[in-house]
Amino acid sequence: MTKGPCPTLECPCDGAYREETFTYEAPPQGETGFVLxxxxxxxxxxxxxxGHWFSRHDIDLSDLYTGAYAGQTYGDRLAATFERIMALPADRSDNAGRAARILDFATGHFxxxxxxxxxxxxxxxxxxxPARMKAAGWDCTALDPDPRAAAHARMVAGVQAVAGDFLTVDRSxxxxxxxxxxxxxxEHVEAPVAFLRAARDLLLPHGFLYVELPDGExxxxxxxGREEFFIEHHHVFSPTSFAALIERAGFRLVLLERLREPSTKFTLxxxxxxxxRGNGE
Incomplete structure (x- = not known):
């Protein structure tokens, strides 16, 4: 087994202090049974x-999000799963808490x-x-690499949607x-710094970035066996590596919080x- 697909660039220490911690010879309980x-x-x-965590393997996951992920995770149940999650009471919904936190921050920021x-x-x-944010009065656009997910966002969630890879789609x-x-x-991409850098030009002058990542610590x-360490996660973060990710991408971290969500996910x-921007940018 080689050092795998994850570049050490994403670690502020450039991987100089890496040590093998968890090993897997079979999928842990609860992991989606992807065809690999x-x-x-x-x-x-x-x-x-x-404190950053790096996945290491020789498995090709490059096409996972162009259709396999939604298909193997939800099957033909995209709409039914959406309706079930939307119907959860606020105290049992990760998305309700997420939307409430962003609305609260925006009230004091904008x-x-x-x-x-x-x-x-x-x-x-x-x-x-985005459906919850639309219900709160926001104009929302969903972007997903899977055309099926984008079509679902338009037809079922009722929001504008674009199908494409964020790094290659026409962001202009x-x-x-x-x-x-x-x-x-x-956590699902090999080079998260590049994704955040690409987001800078999409923000209005007063705009902000909101990021959620699994809390590896x-x-x-x-x-x-925790879901934070399932195969689809190239990276799992610590508060330190989260802050370094934000800084490397050209942003200033305004607020960082740790929580355990209603779904039991450990989240940053x-x-x-x-x-x-500097003169050279």
């Missing part, structure tokens, strides 16, 4: 200094606006979150937004604003 080529062998390395705030949700999946056609959100998305206390969430 080759033997199921993988590991997580952990940085002793900054100037008085004469039109609904615009939000772009990157990696929208079932689009429950997307417009600009008061908020760009990445909810449990960046908290999850590791319960062991290798943060708000950030773009740093002024």
């Amino acid at each position: 080529d080759g033997a199921y062998r993988r590991a997580y390395d952990h940085c002793r200094l900054c 100037p008085v606006q004469g039109c609904p705030p615009r939000l772009l949700d990157v990696g929208s999946g079932l689009a429950v979150f 056609a997307l417009g600009r937004y008061d908020a760009v959100t990445f909810n449990k998305v960046l 908290a999850a590791a206390e319960e062991g290798a 969430r943060g708000f950030a604003v773009p740093e002024p």
Whole structure:
């Protein structure tokens, strides 16, 4: 097993203090049964200094989010799963808490606006979150690499939607937004810094970034079987590596919080604003 697909660039320590921590010869209980080529062998390395976790394996996951993820996770139940989650009471809904927190932050952050705030949700999946934000009066666009998920967002969740990879889609056609959100998305990509850098040009001058990521430090206390360490997660974060991710992408971290969500996920969430660009940018 090689060092796998995850670059050490995402660790503020450049991977100099990595040590193998969790190893897997079979999928842990609860992990989606993806159809994979080759033997199921993988590991997580952990940085002793900054606390970041790196997935290491030889499994090709490059096409996972163009259709396989939604298909193998939800099957033909996209609409039914959306309706079930939307119907959850607020105290049992991760998305209700997420929307409430963002609305609270925006109230103190934005100037008085004469039109609904615009939000772009990157990696929208079932689009429950943008649907909730739309219900709160926001103008929401969902972006997902899976055309099936984008169609679901339009037809079932009732929000505008774009199908495409965030790094290659024509971002100039997307417009600009008061908020760009990445909810449990960046752990699924090999180079999360690049994703956040790409978001800078999409924000209006007063706009902000909202990011949620799995909290590896908290999850590791319960062991290798936690969903935070499932195969689709290239990275699992610590508060230190979360803050470093934000800084490396050219943002200033305004607020960072830790929580355990109603779903029992261990989560880091943060708000950030773009740093002024240097003369060379």
